[in-house]
Amino acid sequence: MSIKTFRKGGIHPDADKLTADCMPERTPLADKLTIMLSQSIGAPSQPVVAAGAHVAAGELIAKAGGFVGSNIHSPCAGTVKKIEPARTPQGLWQNAIIIVPDAEQPEPQFAGRGDAEIQALTPADIIAIVAEAGIVGLGGATFPTHVKLSLPPGKKADTIILNGAECEPYLTCDDVLMRTRAREIIAGARLMKKATGAGRVIAGVEENKPEAIKAIREAAAGIPDVEVTVLKKKYPQGSEKQLIQACTGRVVPAGGLPVDAGAIVDNVATAYAVWEAVALGKPLYERIVTVTGPNLEGRGNYIVAVGTPLETIINDIGGLPDDTEKVVCGGPMMGKAASTLDSPSTKGLSGVLVLPESMAMRRKPDPCIRCARCVEVCPMGLEPYMLAQLGGHKRWADAATRGVANCLECGCCSYICPSSRPILDFIRLAKAESRKLKK
Ligand code: SF4
Numbered sequence: 324m325s326i327k328t329f330r331k332g333g334i335h336p337d338a339d340k341l342t343a344d345c346m347p348e349r350t351p352l353a354d355k356l357t358i359m360l361s362q363s364i365g366a367p368s369q370p371v372v373a374a375g376a377h378v379a380a381g382e383l384i385a386k387a388g389g390f391v392g393s394n395i396h397s398p399c400a401g402t403v404k405k406i407e408p409a410r411t412p413q414g415l416w417q418n419a420i421i422i423v424p425d426a427e428q429p430e431p432q433f434a435g436r437g438d439a440e441i442q443a444l445t446p447a448d449i450i451a452i453v454a455e456a457g458i459v460g461l462g463g464a465t466f467p468t469h470v471k472l473s474l475p476p477g478k479k480a481d482t483i484i485l486n487g488a489e490c491e492p493y494l495t496c497d498d499v500l501m502r503t504r505a506r507e508i509i510a511g512a513r514l515m516k517k518a519t520g521a522g523r524v525i526a527g528v529e530e531n532k533p534e535a536i537k538a539i540r541e542a543a544a545g546i547p548d549v550e551v552t553v554l555k556k557k558y559p560q561g562s563e564k565q566l567i568q569a570c571t572g573r574v575v576p577a578g579g580l581p582v583d584a585g586a587i588v589d590n591v592a593t594a595y596a597v598w599e600a601v602a603l604g605k606p607l608y609e610r611i612v613t614v615t616g617p618n619l620e621g622r623g624n625y626i627v628a629v630g631t632p633l634e635t636i637i638n639d640i641g642g643l644p645d646d647t648e649k650v651v652c653g654g655p656m657m658g659k660a661a662s663t664l665d666s667p668s669t670k671g672l673s674g675v676l677v678l679p680e681s682m683a684m685r686r687k688p689d690p691c692i693r694c695a696r697c698v699e700v701c702p703m704g705l706e707p708y709m710l711a712q713l714g715g716h717k718r719w720a721d722a723a724t725r726g727v728a729n730c731l732e733c734g735c736c737s738y739i740c741p742s743s744r745p746i747l748d749f750i751r752l753a754k755a756e757s758r759k760l761k762k
């Protein structure tokens with residue numbers, strides 16, 4: 324069996340998939356859901372309900388604030404209490420709809436579609452259903468899926484790549500979804516294939532998920548337009564450009580989009596959400612979140628309603644261990660530390676990682692010893708030490724000239740640096756500031 328990967332750079336952190344065998348369980352509804360109006364890249368959504376309104380599970384509560392935006396639906400039956408600013412896990416204030424769930428939660432009723440009806444859907448129908456359901460990229464990017472499926476004029480994609488790499492250490496939400504919902508994921512990917520006019524689906528799964536590979540292979544058996552590619556365990560294998568190269572051998576041009584290499588990449592959870600929207604008529608208002616950490620007793624994969632406070636998620640599974648130093652939203656490589664647990668889960672939340680002091684502390688940085696290890700591991704062929712230095716000296720234009728915009732923010736450079744230099748922090752700064760120069 325040939326195992327594929329991208330060519331340049333990459334690292335091999337310990338996988339630490341502590342929850343790989345924890346099948347998804349639903350968490351209880353919180354007493355109060357705080358549903359942020361910014362759930363995707365793009366303008367915040369606009370509320371269509373007011374305080375005092377009673378809503379049903381799956382009812383539209385906010386409309387996309389533009390084409391690059393997403394609808395938001397209530398995860399439960401309940402009463403809208405307020406629309407007011409709430410804090411994100413990173414401490415930013417954003418408007419949110421606060422819903423208090425009813426004591427009784429009737430089984431949500433949606434108008435699903437039979438096979439014949441699904442077969443008759445046109446590409447435009449599928450894109451409209453995906454937009455209506457508020458689906459965004461669930462790998463963390465939260466790019467609205469209907470926008471991704473609406474190819475820019477003159478562009479064509481021949482391949483849908485299903486991202487089942489899940490290369491971030493600790494995260495297992497995609498793994499368990501593939502093991503339990505493989506047929507639905509493949510069906511969702513084929514709907515995206517039809518929506519875009521692509522000719523094939525390639526499902527890429529890292530080699531360290533044998534059960535998921537087996538399930539996806541079984542679901543794809545006998546379907547001529549679906550291939551399964553086993554990927555080497557290497558970070559950042561799940562990054563779009565690296566995944567396209569591994570699965571197709573094609574290179575996305577610098578500054579280009581996946582579609583410039585004829586591909587569209589969608590996470591397996593996004594494909595599942597597309598299937599739910601089309602076949603069940605269910606909008607996106609809950610997702611699987613990996614809640615994990617070396618000393619977290621109740622760790623597992625949980626189906627969490629959007630808007631559930633992080634604190635509630637953690638308390639429901641036994642609370643934080645005494646030695647907790649840091650809580651990260653997402654994985655340890657690309658996730659962001661939470662500054663407050665009072666903030667809610669969002670559509671983009673793939674994981675909650677609880678780290679003890681011994682693993683959370685940053686070492687004091689030493690001077691750069693020009694070892695070039697950061698250059699060797701950079702999957703984009705950049706010179707991270709140089710970009711960080713330019714960022715430190717506020718030389719934004721020079722950083723732009725040296726390609727800082729191409730940085731994936733994967734963190735391979737910071738991970739490998741023997742001097743513990745805060746390389747990515749400076750690169751992020753340079754990236755943000757050099758972007759402003761263009762305006
Ligand atoms: S964070 Fe950016 S500069 Fe560092 S290795 Fe990743 S792509 Fe390269």
Ligand code: SF4
Nearest residue numbers: 691692694695697740
């Ligand atoms: S890995 Fe660290 S020490 Fe080595 S060149 Fe890069 S920044 Fe300098």
